[in-house]
Amino acid sequence: MMADSKVDLPERHFNQLRSLVYDHTGISLSESKKELVRRRFSPRLRELGLRNFGEYCELISEGQTQELTHFVNAITTNLTSFFREPHHFEYLENQLLPRLIESKGAHKKLRIWSAGCSTGEEPYSIAISLQKAIPQIGLWDIKILATDIDTNILARAKQGVYSVDRVEGLPGHRVKGWFYKGRGDNSSNVKVSPKLQEMIHFKRLNLMSPWPLKNHFDIIFCRNVMIYFDDQTQKRLIGRFCELQMEGSHLFLGHSESLYRVTSQYDLIGHTVYQRVNGAQRVSYA
Numbered sequence: 690m691m692a693d694s695k696v697d698l699p700e701r702h703f704n705q706l707r708s709l710v711y712d713h714t715g716i717s718l719s720e721s722k723k724e725l726v727r728r729r730f731s732p733r734l735r736e737l738g739l740r741n742f743g744e745y746c747e748l749i750s751e752g753q754t755q756e757l758t759h760f761v762n763a764i765t766t767n768l769t770s771f772f773r774e775p776h777h778f779e780y781l782e783n784q785l786l787p788r789l790i791e792s793k794g795a796h797k798k799l800r801i802w803s804a805g806c807s808t809g810e811e812p813y814s815i816a817i818s819l820q821k822a823i824p825q826i827g828l829w830d831i832k833i834l835a836t837d838i839d840t841n842i843l844a845r846a847k848q849g850v851y852s853v854d855r856v857e858g859l860p861g862h863r864v865k866g867w868f869y870k871g872r873g874d875n876s877s878n879v880k881v882s883p884k885l886q887e888m889i890h891f892k893r894l895n896l897m898s899p900w901p902l903k904n905h906f907d908i909i910f911c912r913n914v915m916i917y918f919d920d921q922t923q924k925r926l927i928g929r930f931c932e933l934q935m936e937g938s939h940l941f942l943g944h945s946e947s948l949y950r951v952t953s954q955y956d957l958i959g960h961t962v963y964q965r966v967n968g969a970q971r972v973s974y975a
């Protein structure tokens with residue numbers, strides 16, 4: 690029933706929404722998220738002129754793709770920041786990239802994937818690290834693929850405009866030269882340098898759907914994404930990453946994520962940094 694500002698969310702409709710989210714995104718919504726769902730979607734129901742969550746479930750189950758996209762955009766958690774988990778970028782710049790540069794020799798090609806890139810801070814941070822750590826970077830063929838399921842945040846990521854406070858606390862050496870301060874109406878914003886934008890290809894990709902990807906990735910960042918998936922979904926996802934990574938490639942996970950009991954195809958070689966191994970033939974850079 691609809692009261693003035695509150696729409697009830699009966700258990701059966703919450704469960705229906707949970708399975709829709711799970712089927713489409715792999716995200717497991719726990720029981721504790723019921724109130725959040727009710728609050729986030731009540732205004733949407735009113736906007737659509739629907740009387741209750743039952744009607745909303747019907748609408749998205751009927752394959753109204755536009756509403757399904759809206760629904761997914763509203764349910765995802767997009768929390769991110771520049772150089773989040775800074776130890777990963779220190780590792781990238783000081784250890785991993787120097788080794789990769791050496792091992793690549795004349796074959797100066799690098800493919801990196803930021804899977805679940807949110808508003809773009811992660812791929813832009815990666816691009817800055819590459820610019821810093823790769824001498825004569827212009828001689829390299831480098832592509833960073835940055836993907837997310839959420840179309841709204843991807844549009845923001847592509848734009849590369851951020852409020853000044855997103856970069857204010859960062860050490861000068863991380864940001865100097867890579868952000869332009871806005872003027873006039875934009876004075877509270879910064880824009881990332883086009884040099885970084887050129888390195889990144891933003892694309893909508895649902896990690897649960899088939900991936901139109903042919904490349905092998907030297908490095909995959911999939912940080913703070915798997916945390917929303919159940920064990921089975923995590924295993925499937927990691928299995929698919931495996932197929933896109935050659936022996937010796939690297940995978941970065943978020944601070945509370947782990948491959949323990951998920952796969953033996955990666956070795957833990959740093960703080961949530963993994964390296965692809967090939968069965969018994971284990972390669973380490975130690």
Ligand SMILES: C[S@@+](CC[C@H](N)C(=O)[O-])C[C@H]1O[C@@H](n2cnc3c(N)ncnc32)[C@H](O)[C@@H]1O
Pocket residue numbers: 713714715716765766767768769770773804805806807808811836837838839842894895896897911912913914917943
């Ligand atoms: C918390 S953010 C993490 C952002 C960034 N990787 C970081 O660590 O700062 C999680 C992101 O994963 C995305 N996501 C969740 N499920 C997804 C799916 N099935 N396919 C693609 N992206 C997904 C969300 O839209 C969200 O932007």
